[in-house]
Amino acid sequence: ADDTITMTVTDVSGLEQLRRDWDAFSSLLKEKTGYEVEFAPVTSRTASVELLKSEKVDFILTGPAEFVVMNKLTDAKPVLGFSRPDYFSAIITMADSGITSVRDLKGKKVAVGDVGSTSSHLGPSQLLMDYGIDPMEDVELVHTTQKIGLESLRRGDIAAWGTNYMDDYLRLRAKSDLAPGAFRVIARGPDLPNDVLLAGTHVDAEMVDAVRTAITENSDAFVKAVVQDGGEENKKYGGMKFIANVDSSDYEYVREAYRTIDRPKFAEFVGN
Amino acid sequence: MSDPTRETRHTRDLPDRLARPDALSFTLYVAVAAFVIWCFQAAEMSVTTFVEGIPSMGRLAGEMFPPAFGRMESIGATMLETFQMAVVGTVLGVALSIPFAVMAARNQTPNKAVYYLARGVITFMRTVPDLIWAIFFVITVGLGPFAGVLALTVDTLGFCGRFFAETMEEADPGPQEALSALGARRSGIILGAVLPAAMPSMVATSLFALEKATRSSVVLGLVGAGGIGIELKAAMDMFDYNEAATIILSIFALVIVVERTSAALRARLI
Amino acid sequence: MSDPTRETRHTRDLPDRLARPDALSFTLYVAVAAFVIWCFQAAEMSVTTFVEGIPSMGRLAGEMFPPAFGRMESIGATMLETFQMAVVGTVLGVALSIPFAVMAARNQTPNKAVYYLARGVITFMRTVPDLIWAIFFVITVGLGPFAGVLALTVDTLGFCGRFFAETMEEADPGPQEALSALGARRSGIILGAVLPAAMPSMVATSLFALEKATRSSVVLGLVGAGGIGIELKAAMDMFDYNEAATIILSIFALVIVVERTSAALRARLI
């Protein structure tokens, strides 16, 4: 309906978690804009894009890789950036493996995350490329979950593990029974572009403006709603800042990464 | 029996040990056997690796203990919600499966064309992945439980349709023959002889489908309908193994309840 | 029959239409019925929404056409690899399922404790999600096909163990009685009477398990064993719908082959 904002958050897995993590945000948004706000957790980016196309959702909060895709496929425009500190990928090996540089990985197995994930697939792939190793040619990529990545690194089944430095590596390392010194980071990437709140083309400009204005004008309150009043998973937004003037061209690094993983159709810049 | 000449006669009369396969079947047997052996080689199996790795299995199991019962209440609520949708999806799926199964059972189908068509539809339902069904339904009916229920219905249809059909094929032909002999129509034979014979197996399959729908409720998350599956995935993604253990145990408890219900119903029917 | 006084006598002798349920059962029936109705309400179903949404369904289907056959060769190779592992996992799983099913079949189990234990193990196997099994086996035997095969084996055991047990429970008791009467041991009764009766259903279940293992081979990808499942997921995640359509059609073709094999084997057995 006209006065209802339907919003999904692609990173959140689970309705319950969504309620826990984003209730504060949605009530604040409702309060500040006067619109009804409905949040729905849609865990699949494919589903989100199709929803956007069929106008079943209005706003999507999502990661950089997803943004590039959605922007390309639906022409959806960014509303706001959610800038996260220390959001970058890394390539990790075991300290005693003898592998000290990215070049040593040639011909070896490297574990990365789900296909298309910004920080655990696109980021590490581009990182390898930056160091002169073509992820599609020179190494064997294994797409797996973080836990398996770590465990097989430890067993020596893979030579390196490419993942999100803060969220996955540090967190898993803390839970592991191995000393932090058992690992070695052989490459760290640049900070990745911002997470984005984007709006479908069908959403009228008035609503987009209302949302953007409400959030930027009450930035501190919204940051508090996301971080302090949010749950465990929102910790990654700790120290975040809303960026009002995100531009599609800020995502060139991600587009480059798509080219690196042989998906050139998402590498072309669509313009703003 | 003790007369040796008779025994010789018998040896002559003994049936072949195995039906002699024709050339085609024989080639097929050999090919299948060779393929299976090849598969086993490709699997790079090794018992020693397995045995050596057992201690590390213990480590992971250790990480999951003790289960974290702190969020039990909210897990319970999600379970209930999931189960609700699973019930609806399964009921609809089972209801649709019965006519499909009749058409897809070799001995009940009205004709060969219908048989192949029904089989094809059922097979197609389960070959198309959940994610695609979820997207389909979310586009069609919007986000929420309804889309989830439809995805579960399709899943159930693909599963129950096939198993119901197979059970109907196995039903004792005697009573069916008796009913055709007295001029019963197809519907009469199915209601009167086939379904009573298939009932215990159908109960088991249906309750399995219910259990399956609850367990694999990740699809519900895809359509914004929540569900315990996605909670479990979240717990795993957050490396919260103790919470994951709690969720698994809760699902296990529910599955046990469903299975005992199935066993009790079947005990009455068999 | 035409004598009215006799008819009156008969009315008196007629059996009850339904067994009168005791208070507990009656309460249970009502509770279950109420629960199901409640579930349906929670599902927020609406036929109009569904019908209105059908055009958008068409759009998505349209996007999948025409399937992209460009990468057919590499898809074929991956399919074969997946199928290989599925065969091994299924063969192992089916082999393990038979003894488990015997213990988990109410009428074959040596005793109640074993029955509950076997049921519990089988249920547990399928309640613990694939991902966790994958982690377990990677830790144990390392990345690669072996871990994948083990994950599929466990999956198959959880599925076939239950269905085999149920089929055994449904086997005609007559031949079994005949074998116990002549002093056969449990093994003799199972081999001689139960398995021949259960065979068609077991063939169907096993080949379904093979098909299931091929379809849901995403778990293979997680353990670094490749597999068509991960290709399909990648194609979907990368919005390569035409390629996804190709993969789905290839899987569909394979599933049809497996199903026809099952049908042919069963036709010989039934």
Place this chain on the structure above:
Amino acid sequence: MSVQPAETVAVPGAHAPGAAASVPHAERAAHLNVRGLRKRYGTDEADVLQNAGFLLHEGESLAVIGANGSGKSTMLRCCLRLIEPDAGDIHLLGQDVMAARGPNLRRLRAQVGFVFQRHNLVPRLSVLSNVLHGAQARLSSPRNWFQATAPARLRVEALACLDRVGLADLAGRRADRLSGGQSQRVAIARTLMQRPRLVFADEPAASLDPTAGEEVMELFAQLMRDEGIGVLFTCHDLTHAQRYGDRVLALKRGQVMFDRRVGEVDFDQLRDLYAPSPSADPAQPQEPRHV
């Protein structure tokens, strides 16, 4: 009496050998007219029926006798096309069975009550529901087929049918919890419920005790007398054939040996009919093999 294949049967249109004897029936309609019936199971086996044929008149009873495996049950099944004969001409109540399709075939079958040798009850249903099934052809609504839902009138009728075979007090029992003879009787009650114009009964008295056996045969005789129902029954009990058959048809290895009025059969001289088949005829096709 030495039994030889009855050559006349082979002539199409000709009456069976008993035909001359059945002249008294000539004015009655032929309820069932079977000629040249041939059947083999599986292509690699021997013929089970070879050119079998007979006539059954209204209100007449025909006893089919023959050794085990001589093809009696097969012949009965073929007459209703429960199994498809390989060749033959079957006219039932004036209609061509071989040409009948779908609803026509069903309507024909509905007129014939069939008591199976193995009874073929539906095991998980109650006795009364099994009997109600007999009315399926004339009552098309499914609620009539189960005792829990059938209207009272119908349940009373089914109970009356059970009563005629002495089983009214077991109406509520599950059909697989019966003794051999009880299940036989339920099968007969189901046939009565059908209100047939013709009854095929495959060894209807085989599992019945002597009194019940006589009662059932008397019941059939009464149906014949009172309602003009034709009865075709098989039996191994020659006293039954003698007492309740108007005519006797003897089958031997699928061939009609004779078809005579009962008075013309010498029941003490049937040894040949039941003689075991000559061992392993090498010309005979091979049996298929099974584990």
Place this chain on the structure above:
Amino acid sequence: MSVQPAETVAVPGAHAPGAAASVPHAERAAHLNVRGLRKRYGTDEADVLQNAGFLLHEGESLAVIGANGSGKSTMLRCCLRLIEPDAGDIHLLGQDVMAARGPNLRRLRAQVGFVFQRHNLVPRLSVLSNVLHGAQARLSSPRNWFQATAPARLRVEALACLDRVGLADLAGRRADRLSGGQSQRVAIARTLMQRPRLVFADEPAASLDPTAGEEVMELFAQLMRDEGIGVLFTCHDLTHAQRYGDRVLALKRGQVMFDRRVGEVDFDQLRDLYAPSPSADPAQPQEPRHV
């Protein structure tokens, strides 16, 4: 002759009424001694067996007669504890059946051949495999149980058993593709394969043609004479009871009416035995109901 419950049977340890008559057998061992057998199916039904008992001596044959549903099959099953009797004392070949467990019970059962009323063949196996099953108790290796894998010696023995019932030429046929009488004979061949010391046969001749029926009964008689095997058979054909039973036991509604030497039974006066049960005894427990 009016039949009344035999009161003596109730006295524990006392011989059946036929005991005095069986004095000639006194020197022979009692192969089977059953006393006070009681059985009801389901708690809400009537007793199917009430205080039934009898003695069977080595090499003796006992014919059990009684109306349909009088409890004959139940009694036979109870004797081997195929269904658990509610009470009773059963001594088989000198051992206490009620006390036997596991392997002991199996060893006891192995000595008794049981021909079931419904034959109970394994439908999807070949006739020969079905016969081979008879040897399961004495041959523990599974390869002996299937015709495809059994050693030649055993297959020949099984074929010989089939030959004794005249079915050697159907050895390779699937067991569910037999005629009623053929499947009856395979069940008997399976029992022969078992080399039993005692045979329980539940209406073994019911689906057999007259000649085959006599042959089978003669076969049992010969086993009795030559190998001292005791035979307990039920039948509805009183000429069989008369000709092949040394003693006759009559059951009526689960009670032993009499147990006499065959010479003392007046077979023309058994109407009472087969009289239908008095209708709907209100004191009788209700039947459970089914759809």
